[in-house]
Amino acid sequence: MAYQALYRVWRSQRFDDVVGQKAITQTLKNAIIQKKTSHAYLFTGPRGTGKTSAAKIFAKAINCKHSVDGEPCNQCETCVAITEGRLNDVIEIDAASNNGVEEIRDIRDKAKYAPTQAEYKVYIIDEVHMLSTGAFNALLKTLEEPPQNVIFILATTEPHKIPLTIISRTQRFDFKRISTQDIVDHLGYILKQIDVEFEEQALYVIGRAAEGGMRDALSILDQTISFSDEKITLQDAMQVTGSLTYEMMDQYISSCVTGDVEQALEILESILSSGKEARRFLEDLLLYCRDLLMFQQAPNLLAEKVGNLTENFKGLAGQTAADKIYQMIQILSDTQNDIRFTNNANIYLEVATVKLAKSVRKPVEISTEVQPIATVEIADLQQQIEQLQKELTELKKHGVTAKEAEPVKVTRATSSKNALRIPTELVYKVLNEATKEHLLNVKNVWEDLLQMMSVTQRAMLKASEPVAAGPNGLVIAFEYEIVCGRAMEDEEMQLAVHNNLSRLVNNYAPDMVCITKESWPKLRQSFISQNKEPAEDQPNEDQSVSSQENHLLADEEPAEEVNNQVVDEAIAMFGEALVEVIND
Structure with a gap:
């Protein structure tokens, strides 16, 4: 048969x-x-x-x-x-x-x-x-x-x-994957029934190569029996499965952990020249690193899955930090993804070897240098908080009211860097021609205008309102400075406002000027004061000087960039009645 x-x-x-x-x-x-x-x-x-x-x-x-x-x-x-x-x-x-x-x-x-x-x-x-x-x-x-x-x-x-x-x-x-130990036990039972001698470690190699499939394990065992000479040895199983021995991986990972790049590359070269397949080699390395982590956390559990562990493996597990092993697993995993679609897998392995050896770090030494500074800063902050809490307790104990207490002066930080520049000249140009009729016309169709805009444009204009309008221009005040800045740069939105208003208000198509609501009262007041009739005896030179001042104001005056966090913290601590905000 x-x-x-x-x-x-x-x-x-x-x-x-x-x-x-x-x-x-x-x-x-x-x-x-x-x-x-x-x-x-x-x-x-x-x-x-x-x-x-x-x-x-x-x-x-x-x-x-x-x-x-x-x-x-x-x-x-x-x-x-x-x-x-x-x-x-x-x-x-x-x-x-x-x-x-x-x-x-x-x-x-x-x-x-x-x-x-x-x-x-x-x-x-x-x-x-x-x-x-x-x-x-x-x-x-x-x-x-x-x-x-x-x-x-x-x-x-x-x-x-x-x-x-x-x-x-x-x-x-x-149906779940069959555990390595169950596969090893079943293979051992079969080999005893057919009178074939074997080394137990060889069965663990076959069991792990089968990846949870009993049929695959029996097929590999069949090959190993044909390859071996009367007795199935560990070396036979390694040759058939293309796996690495623990000793080979011990040497390779040890070189990487110690940072010896040259020795690690030499070991890699000898492993690949002996015929080991690159993808299988990476799988074995990932399993080895996983075993190092498991041995650190649950040594008895790993012994059941793998069998006998070498002394070098145990020493390496004791010397290598868990963070280092995580880093090695990440490098190996990335390399495994890289070699899937390449014909030059050996190049990726060599690069990965250098990365593994160069990834040695000493986080303890770094942390000891930084720690004293951080500790001093934290201690100072804690003292300030405790002092503020004591003062607040004293105020509450004596029942200090808003009238009795001296207001806490909080200075708002201002910064000219990245501040929004208000187009003052354009605003004045619109105000020179502005009429109440134009403004009312725009306000009457404002909601209809919003509905005609895109979703993004509508969201930007929701927090705004028209504040002045003339035959050729429209001033829109935005509640938030960041939205105002985006509106200034959004030419598409400005064109949409221009075109849609012409449809809603008898061919009225003004140019859009964007400002912040915070700057509007100041601009309006400045415009009103400048347009008062000058005294008869005021020389023309003064008018020219005044005009130059206005021009400088338009070019150089930045909007305030308010540090709201400081103000909010002060109000939360002392109450709104005790806080007076003074612009610096």
């Missing part, structure tokens, strides 16, 4: 043989014992975790006439026929190659007929997410109202691709 792969020979035949899925197998057994089975099941989970095997065991158990505690006997004619795949009432379908509407319609039509050899007709549809939309729709009605004695078991690795209408009509079981 031809040789059969281990994963076929050692495929689970009973629920108790399914590794790492105790909760699911116990639930299915209880359902069979209590005769509370559903008409449709959905088995989801990563590859090689036992979904299809559990489906076939369920088909045997529900049809076996000699089942005990929900387990099939595996000896009766029905069980043997299902195991060998020759029972007509248990149909196993691969949805990847039978994903059309016609195939599902054929299943739907045949499902109407009663089983001929067994009590239940069971359809096992593997990789069900590969069905087309039409095929899912054809299957939907059958799942909703299935014929009597028909059970559907859907298996998939990608449940997110299945329509929710299908999922809601099934009982869902999520």
Whole structure:
């Protein structure tokens, strides 16, 4: 007889043989014992975790006439026929190659007929997410109202691709990844049954390379048996899986931690020249760094997952700070993303090695230099706060009123830097021609104008109002200085105001001048005082001087930039009645 792969020979035949899925197998057994089975099941989970095997065991158990505690006997004619795949009432379908509407319609039509050899007709549809939309729709009605004695078991690795209408009509079981320890135990049991000697550490390497899939683990074990010479050794497992030994990673990470760039690059070169694959190398390094963190926090738990740990590994875990390990994991993770779409992975590995070795920092030394300064500043602030609290308590105790207390003078800080420049000349130009009629016309249509603007423009104009209008110009005062500044720069908004006003007010299309509400009273008063008729004996030179002063005012006078935080804190501490604000 031809040789059969281990994963076929050692495929689970009973629920108790399914590794790492105790909760699911116990639930299915209880359902069979209590005769509370559903008409449709959905088995989801990563590859090689036992979904299809559990489906076939369920088909045997529900049809076996000699089942005990929900387990099939595996000896009766029905069980043997299902195991060998020759029972007509248990149909196993691969949805990847039978994903059309016609195939599902054929299943739907045949499902109407009663089983001929067994009590239940069971359809096992593997990789069900590969069905087309039409095929899912054809299957939907059958799942909703299935014929009597028909059970559907859907298996998939990608449940997110299945329509929710299908999922809601099934009982869902999520198969989880099998732990490394469970894989190692199962592989050890199989090797003992077939009389093959092995080193336990080799099984841990295979178990970790399988990434939670028992079928992958058995396939790797098959390769390792063929590669090895009578006994499976750690070196054999490393060669087959392309993994690194802990000793190799000990040397590499130690060089990086100590900052020895040259030695780290030499070790990397020797690892890659020995045939190690770059992506696999990065995965091993990430796992190694993860193990360092785990050993620092839960050494016993890591020993169960990995097996024996080297003394160099334990020493490295004790010497390396957790922050340093986090930094190394981040660098390795970024490198793993970078090499996905490149043909020169070795270059990225060399760059990552330099980064790992250069990332050594001494945060303790830096913090000791900064700490005294910070401590002095904090102490001074605390003393000031305590002093203010004492003074406030004394004031409250003596019942000081607003009239008795001397006002606290708070100086507002002003800054000419970044201050908004008010277009004084443009404002005066509008005021020279301004009329009450023009202003009233604008105010009457102001709300309509806002509705004609875009959302962004409307939001800017909401906190503004027209304060003066003439035949050729319109002065708009903004509540907030920052909004006013943006409005000055927004030519598109100014053009929109110009055009929309011409539609609302008999072809009235003024140019828009933006100012702040705070500056408006001062501008208005200044304009009124300048336009008073001069005395008859006042020489023309004085008028010229006055005009020059106004010109300088327009060019140089910045708006105040108020530091509201200081004022607010003073009001909160002493009360609004005791605070008088004086502009400096």
